[in-house]
Amino acid sequence: MSASSDVLTGAAEANGGAMGLQKNLEGYVGFANLPNQVYRKSVKRGFEFTLMVVGESGLGKSTLINSLFLTDLYSPEYPGPSQRIKKTVQVEQSKVLIKEGGVHLLLTIVDTPGFGDAVDNSNCWQPVTDHIDSKFEDFLNAESRVNRRLMPDSRVHCCLYFIAPSGHGLKPLDIEFMKRLHEKVNIIPLIAKADTMTPEECQQFKKQIMKEIHEHKIKIYDFPETDDEEEMKMIRRIKDRLPLAVVGSNTIIEVNGKRVRGRQYPWGVAEVENGDHCDFTILRNMLIRTHMQDLKDVTNNVHYENYRSRKLAAVTYNGVDNNNSKNQLTKSPLAQMEEERREHVAKMKKMEQEMEQVFEMKVKEKLQKLKDSEVELQKRHEQMKKNLEAQYKELEEKRRQYEEEKSTWELQQRILEQQKLELSRTMEKGKKKKIF
């Protein structure tokens, strides 16, 4: 055999580096064992599931639960909710641990006794939504702690909504309840006590209900797409029979030598697990055997995330300007604060720059003024000096003139004096002559 060569599939060549290169392996590596490892760990951890049942009293909710889980969840020691008289709508939890095939399941059933039983049923859904929200809140807080432990998942994973078999359509209460809860929990609507309707009536009723559900844009639990053709066929069959019409029973009756759960009537036995009689088997298979995990995943990835993002958006943008584009919601509150901090730094920088500018300008102004006044004063000083010098010159001139005049005159005087002297001398001489 030649040395191993890598076989790059066409897809990989198209995808290139970012997706990772597709490699075909020669020889057994062993990570195909990973699913087994996951299996092992999940069994060791155990499973939990919370199921909520909602409906008016007397619709057979407790009986159905007992039938689904083949146990006496509600028994004489633990009476079901309908046996307790309620004035207002309550929300009650019962937890049981059930084991099967090495798998442990912590099952929580949430009852809503009193729902729809009052004369005025306005807001009877409020305790229900409050309960669901409080479970989300608990999970959110647990998830957000600094020290986190293994978080128990007590969120409501599924809500079975019981519709009374009136044969006509949904009651206003039904519509209102489902509209309020379809974005908080997976709703599976059921037609209770289906053994009061003939198959044709049931068919009609189902069609009517689905029509109304679509009209009111209620989002009931939807089965996920799979690649498996077989599975898709099965899912489509189930979808055609929605909402499921169920019958529950705690009693075992013998029919044709078989022991089955059913309801004994004078005209026959309505068998719970008979697919021709009701959709119980479909419900059980779907709820427990095939889609339990998906119900939990949808609760975690969709309903819980909705709750969380709404909660955190309120906290983050509390007091912050609200022209958020959709993009902003991808940030965590901390990232939002970081962003605001950066914006603030930029703002401060700008403010600083502006203040600097103003400062510089004012300083320049003042300095200019100072300079101007200095120049002014200097000029004046020069002026005065020149003035003084001019006057000095003038004085000099005057003095010079005076000196000149003085000396000229003095010279004249001296000449005159000289003349006078000479004259007097000559006169003296003449006088002397005359005398002789």
Next chain:
Amino acid sequence: MASTEIARQAGEGVRAVPLAGHVGFDSMPDQLVNKSVNRGFCFNILCVGETGLGKSTLMDTLFNTKFEGEPTQHNQPGVTLKSNTYELQESNVRLKLTVVNTVGFGDQINKEDSYKSIVEFIDTQFEAYLQEELKIKRTLHSYHDTRIHACLYFIAPTGHSLKSLDLVTMKKLDSKVNIIPIIAKSDAISKSELAKFKIKITSELVSNGVQIYQFPTDDESVAEINSTMNSHLPFAVVGSTEEVKIGNKMVKARQYPWGTVQVENENHCDFVKLREMLIRVNMEDLREQTHTRHYELYRRCKLEEMGFKDTDPDSKPFSLQETYEAKRNEFMGELQKKEEEMRQMFVQRVKEKEAELKEAEKELHEKFDRLKKLHQDEKKKLEEKKKSLDDEVNTFKQKKTAAELLQNQAQQAGGSTTLKRDKERKN
């Protein structure tokens, strides 16, 4: 039946009820597994070791394929990390495998900072996950996890002991990642030396307090094999992608003149043990440990750094909202304080500058006052000089006029005398 974590957590007050038939929830693990298989798995390995210890070859051998990459030279200036992601498939299981290699580890003269880039890389992956987890709108279920699940630390086959670089690096990494130390190129060590080497390494690790990854022994189905393997740590491995014909089979081996080292022969090296432990038995546990232990530790430290607490001073637990609001108020307060400080600073500067300018103005005026005074003094002097000149001129003028007057008188007298004489002469 052993009790499960969930059962333990539920505690007292939860009754166990018997089932009257087959309900069907025992398919839950299968449902879970199916979903995981559909989603695909991901695993990230970090290989730390000096250049030339056969890291890339070992990866190729482990996963039976040729990964990319050129052998690196020894002249790298620092330690960098190169990561490559591959999509592998085995039967129906898809694995997104990321192999991260340290390039240039141990090649520098000063290796004090070698571990830093590795720690940084690991922290960066944690940070990315943390950021995603903290986002408001997040998509954790489809997030490509890049956190390192296993760190294979390659020890050079000196046969003596661990190098100090090894101890330092492993000590820095043991709280951040699952460390699996392996002796590389172990075909250079003889069997007896190997036993001593392993003992030495283990004791050095223990005495230095390095926490290496222990294969878990709490799950009874794998406890036995895991505890056996734990005693064989560190694994001495040989890697090879070349095949040699032994008997009538082609096996992965290294051919020497004195014999052939078969990679998958358990007498020759621990390769099979490593593959068994790392991939076939404990891959999921490695991922879980990374998420629940190492990542949580990182997250806890990071949040505490940022000032988050679980309880307020009165030991009442904070709700998420309270925590964030408190943080936010603190943050806003900080920003405002900064703004105030800056303003104050400016006010101060303005004041100072004004004082300065005033000083300058005062000096200027003083200067000119002095000049003015000088000037006035000069003027006074000038005035005095002028006055004295004027006085002189006046005196002179007076003298002049007096003299002239005298002269005129004299002339007149002389004139009259001359006249008299003339008159006398005539007579």
